[in-house]
Amino acid sequence: MFTNSTRDNPTSKSDQKSVEAGLQRSRARIGGLALHIKRDSYEIAKNARAGFDRRFVEEALAINPELDGVALEKKVGLLRRLYFTRLALKSQKKRAKS
Numbered sequence: 001m002f003t004n005s006t007r008d009n010p011t012s013k014s015d016q017k018s019v020e021a022g023l024q025r026s027r028a029r030i031g032g033l034a035l036h037i038k039r040d041s042y043e044i045a046k047n048a049r050a051g052f053d054r055r056f057v058e059e060a061l062a063i064n065p066e067l068d069g070v071a072l073e074k075k076v077g078l079l080r081r082l083y084f085t086r087l088a089l090k091s092q093k094k095r096a097k098s
Contacts, residue, residue, distance in 0.1 A: 056080050 035044065060067055060075040067075055
């Protein structure tokens with residue numbers, strides 16, 4: 001009869017999660033490579049980049065709907081820098097825990 005005791009299955013749950021995560025990364029990598037073989041990488045990312053950039057424009061206009069031209073570009077640049085600085089901080093905290 002099968003049981004789930006650690007004596008019968010020496011692989012711990014954390015080891016199993018690690019293996020599953022590795023398999024998931026491998027599947028994603030294979031899928032990504034297969035996609036890029038069939039299609040142009042620039043075209044695949046074009047819509048994503050446009051949406052990402054639009055996010056900062058919309059955020060800037062939500063702060064001040066009067067912005068346009070150089071003032072809008074400056075505010076969008078600041079918002080992008082803020083976003084990536086926060087992302088870097090989050091990454092630093094994550095690495096510090098490891």
